[in-house]
Amino acid sequence: MVRNNMTEPTIDIRFYLNGIAFNRNAPASWTLLRFLRDALGYTGTKCGCEVGECGACTVIVDGQPVNACLILTPQIDGANIWTIEGVAAAGANELHPIQKAFLECDAAHCGFCSPGMIMSTIALFLKNSNPDDAQIKQALAGNLCRCTGYIQIIDAVRKAASKITENDLQKFVS
Amino acid sequence: MSLPEPLIPKSLGDALKAKAGKNVVAIAGGTDILVKLHDRFDDPQPKLLILDHLKAIHKIAITKKEVTIGPLVTFSEIEKSDILKAHASQLTEAASLAGSTQIRNRATIGGNLANGSPAGDLISPLYVLGASLELSSSKSKRIVPIEEFFIGPGKTVLKSNELITAIKIPKLNNHGFFLRLATRRALAISKVSVAASLIIENKKIESIKIALGAVAPTVIRATRTEELLLGKALSPQVIADAASIIKEEARPIDDIRSNALYRKEMVGVLLKRGLEGILNG
Ligand SMILES: Cc1cc2nc3c(=O)[nH]c(=O)nc-3n(C[C@H](O)[C@H](O)[C@H](O)COP(=O)(O)OP(=O)(O)OC[C@H]3O[C@@H](n4cnc5c(N)ncnc54)[C@H](O)[C@@H]3O)c2cc1C
Numbered sequence: 001m002v003r004n005n006m007t008e009p010t011i012d013i014r015f016y017l018n019g020i021a022f023n024r025n026a027p028a029s030w031t032l033l034r035f036l037r038d039a040l041g042y043t044g045t046k047c048g049c050e051v052g053e054c055g056a057c058t059v060i061v062d063g064q065p066v067n068a069c070l071i072l073t074p075q076i077d078g079a080n081i082w083t084i085e086g087v088a089a090a091g092a093n094e095l096h097p098i099q100k101a102f103l104e105c106d107a108a109h110c111g112f113c114s115p116g117m118i119m120s121t122i123a124l125f126l127k128n129s130n131p132d133d134a135q136i137k138q139a140l141a142g143n144l145c146r147c148t149g150y151i152q153i154i155d156a157v158r159k160a161a162s163k164i165t166e167n168d169l170q171k172f173v174s
Numbered sequence: 175m176s177l178p179e180p181l182i183p184k185s186l187g188d189a190l191k192a193k194a195g196k197n198v199v200a201i202a203g204g205t206d207i208l209v210k211l212h213d214r215f216d217d218p219q220p221k222l223l224i225l226d227h228l229k230a231i232h233k234i235a236i237t238k239k240e241v242t243i244g245p246l247v248t249f250s251e252i253e254k255s256d257i258l259k260a261h262a263s264q265l266t267e268a269a270s271l272a273g274s275t276q277i278r279n280r281a282t283i284g285g286n287l288a289n290g291s292p293a294g295d296l297i298s299p300l301y302v303l304g305a306s307l308e309l310s311s312s313k314s315k316r317i318v319p320i321e322e323f324f325i326g327p328g329k330t331v332l333k334s335n336e337l338i339t340a341i342k343i344p345k346l347n348n349h350g351f352f353l354r355l356a357t358r359r360a361l362a363i364s365k366v367s368v369a370a371s372l373i374i375e376n377k378k379i380e381s382i383k384i385a386l387g388a389v390a391p392t393v394i395r396a397t398r399t400e401e402l403l404l405g406k407a408l409s410p411q412v413i414a415d416a417a418s419i420i421k422e423e424a425r426p427i428d429d430i431r432s433n434a435l436y437r438k439e440m441v442g443v444l445l446k447r448g449l450e451g452i453l454n455g
Pocket of ligand 1: 051052053199200201202203204205206207208209245246271272273274277280281282283284285286287288289293294295296332336337338339361362363364
């Protein structure tokens, strides 16, 4: 362990972020959310309540959706992490089918909850790519939309489910 | 939040040695402790002992007599476990209703117990299943029946040098249920929960345990209601009688989540719903 200039203890961690291998020195008491945003500059993951209630910071860790505000950097050592920045294919000039469905269904009003909603949708599809409405609602129950655009969001998930292929999901678990 | 250097043990033995240190606080899923630390700036800040990497206490095992659950097993893993579905349906039901998908993927059974909230949803199922907890320090190990583990809200008999290292449930062929009531179905802490385990032979209740969550300083057994039901066959009248006396066993308070009067009424309603579910098969 070494100390950084903020006299915070740091820890050396290795992880995959959006398919890229990282080896970083991270402040050990930082949450994954803060580390993504303030250290790595990945600001697509939003900071909402910071206590696990709102889901704006949902990311996928080892195939499972989790709140990035409730995980500390030492806890992601060795993990495979996906954030909204990695959803569309790298270098492609095209959005991912789930993102397209969100656009087409007007599922973003202010857009603050969208990254979390999309990460929860990916996680749902990893388990069940043909969900019924009850399963969609359950999968998104940990993501709040303060504009209350839930109808459009659920429409978007339903539409995405009708389009999604295994190929569109494979990378999130490999 | 700025914390001292965390401890990251690679084995349970190392973790137990580290737990003997001063001001060392274990962190499993972090869903309680990180919420508590979020707004806390007072000194001294705890040294976190990160349990994540301890595979030895992150599994579910079954023998002839009992099921053993490692404290790091998450709510999501409980929800999906075939072993637990078969032997502890109350527990899988409770795990599936708590928090959100994101919370269930991190929240652990050990954290739910050690946190000691009377509203912890896995606790009342473990009461009626007759669970016992293995508490270990680097020097010794003891087994504590779950009903002796909690002393008050947020208070348990866990010593500062101990970790919960196993949760053991005897195998019983029981009927049962877990029902809870919260402001919304997801992401809300229970206002009231009722868990029950029944053994019914030739329609007669041969054995019964009922536990109530969030209506007393700790989870409690509803022993008077159990006595009333013991030896009887379930019928609408018996269920109505039980639902009326169980209200008087609850000792709830008014707080931000609900009020005492409503909680008492709802204990009766949930018991009625659960028992009717069994009666109607
Ligand atoms: C948004 C949100 C919703 C929630 N909803 C619910 C709900 O519906 N129902 C419910 O019951 N709970 C709920 N909770 C509370 C919490 O998720 C649970 O209590 C969970 O089980 C805590 O487990 P953890 O692993 O995250 O604990 P942690 O936060 O890691 O630890 C909690 C406490 O337990 C101690 N500890 C952890 N593991 C051990 C061990 N093996 N030995 C000794 N001590 C240990 C820690 O030191 C700490 O004091 C919710 C929390 C949040 C943030």
